[in-house]
Amino acid sequence: MNKRLKGKNIIITGASGGIGEQMALKIAENGGNLALIARRGHLLEELKQKVENSYQSKVNIYPLDIAKYDEIPGVFQTILNDFGDIHGLINNAGFGVFKEAHEAPFSEVKGMFEVNVLGLMAATGAILPHMRERGSGHIVNIASQAGKFATPKSSAYSASKHAVLGYTNSLRMEAERYGVNVTAVNPGPIATDFFSIADESGTYVKNVEKWMLDPRFVAEKVVDSMFTRKREINLPVWMNAGSVVYQLFPSFVEKVGNKLFFKK
Numbered sequence: 001m002n003k004r005l006k007g008k009n010i011i012i013t014g015a016s017g018g019i020g021e022q023m024a025l026k027i028a029e030n031g032g033n034l035a036l037i038a039r040r041g042h043l044l045e046e047l048k049q050k051v052e053n054s055y056q057s058k059v060n061i062y063p064l065d066i067a068k069y070d071e072i073p074g075v076f077q078t079i080l081n082d083f084g085d086i087h088g089l090i091n092n093a094g095f096g097v098f099k100e101a102h103e104a105p106f107s108e109v110k111g112m113f114e115v116n117v118l119g120l121m122a123a124t125g126a127i128l129p130h131m132r133e134r135g136s137g138h139i140v141n142i143a144s145q146a147g148k149f150a151t152p153k154s155s156a157y158s159a160s161k162h163a164v165l166g167y168t169n170s171l172r173m174e175a176e177r178y179g180v181n182v183t184a185v186n187p188g189p190i191a192t193d194f195f196s197i198a199d200e201s202g203t204y205v206k207n208v209e210k211w212m213l214d215p216r217f218v219a220e221k222v223v224d225s226m227f228t229r230k231r232e233i234n235l236p237v238w239m240n241a242g243s244v245v246y247q248l249f250p251s252f253v254e255k256v257g258n259k260l261f262f263k264k
């Protein structure tokens, strides 16, 4: 049992599946309470039942499309009224489409930025004044290794996750001054439904399947870091090493890795 989580009220966006669902289960296992957001309300309802059957946590669900920014302040105010205090926000809702820039319809590019970047910023903006007033809190932004190390066939997705990391790094320095922790999470491929949209042809999944992370493992790492001052979580370790080498020697990595990256 992680004592830091006990009695904490935590919002998770994108909680209807994948790592969002696993993080919710992990938080409940450790005594935290949950405000769950996603579009598919019936899946949130199923998760709520599952949590309530096994744990003592309070769980409320708030079906919402995070790309509808105008609705975020109202929903977050309702959450604050329902819970009193909010201690943590995990900005996890997101999707990717793995296409080359010349074949990606602009509507998809825009959609990725609306959910991955602008939705995340709007959600953060809706809870920061409350955390600032309390002088404590934790914001966790789920970015990606694609935000550290751009590879072909995912230019728009990579760009959206680079934006998340830029925002997160700036926010961390600002929020430290009023007692709020900020963590970026950069996973490599995780075995979730993410790829049903990202990789319609199945080629990428076929090529990287053996290296895919278990969503429960990722969730555990994230939840273990909550209410600590962890700066970044990078998984898996070998992929993080690759992104460090890329930052040091970008031309070399692009030249040597190009053929391999196109296996996506």
Ligand SMILES: NC(=O)c1ccc[n+]([C@@H]2O[C@H](COP(=O)([O-])OP(=O)(O)OC[C@H]3O[C@@H](n4cnc5c(N)ncnc54)[C@H](OP(=O)(O)O)[C@@H]3O)[C@@H](O)[C@H]2O)c1
Pocket (backbone or CB within 6 Å): 013, 014, 015, 016, 017, 018, 019, 020, 037, 038, 039, 040, 041, 043, 064, 065, 066, 067, 092, 093, 094, 095, 096, 115, 142, 143, 144, 145, 186, 187, 188, 189, 190, 191, 192, 193, 194, 195
């Ligand atoms: N899987 C990977 O390989 C991988 C690697 C690195 C980073 N990530 C990141 O990890 C996060 C979670 O992905 P996952 O792998 O768990 O994928 P997933 O299983 O597809 O889950 C994505 C979650 O985001 C929600 N979501 C998507 N669009 C939304 C919207 N407009 N409004 C509200 N919720 C929305 C989905 O719920 P609804 O459809 O019900 O709205 C779902 O709960 C994403 O930010 C993704 O970019 C994933």
